[in-house]
Amino acid sequence: MKIHELLEEMTRYQHKVEVYLMLEEALSEFVPSDTGGGTASLTAEGCATPVVSQDSFADVIFEVFTLKEQAKAGLAALQNIEVDYEKSEEEEENE
DSSP, X not given: OBHHHHHHHXXXXXXXXXXXXXXXXXXXXXXXXXXXXXXXXXXXTTOSSOBOOHHHHHHHHHHHHHHHHHHHHHHHHHHTOOOBOOXXXXXXXXX
């Protein structure tokens, strides 16, 4: 893998992690915590029970957490990869 490809992939994973963190934070507004949060609610039109349950939010938060951890693992794997450094045309001519 070339250095620019590696940096692009690492950036992609870093951005994913940040989005997952933002989603976790936003979703946590709907789930009660030890500090008394979780007062927001969400309704789903056309459902038999229109108010979305806290269990549903907890399930989605867990799924987002899992995706975040996968992205972190992908980033860690990239940080350990060997890179093929690109030589400039001038360097190649001098060999």
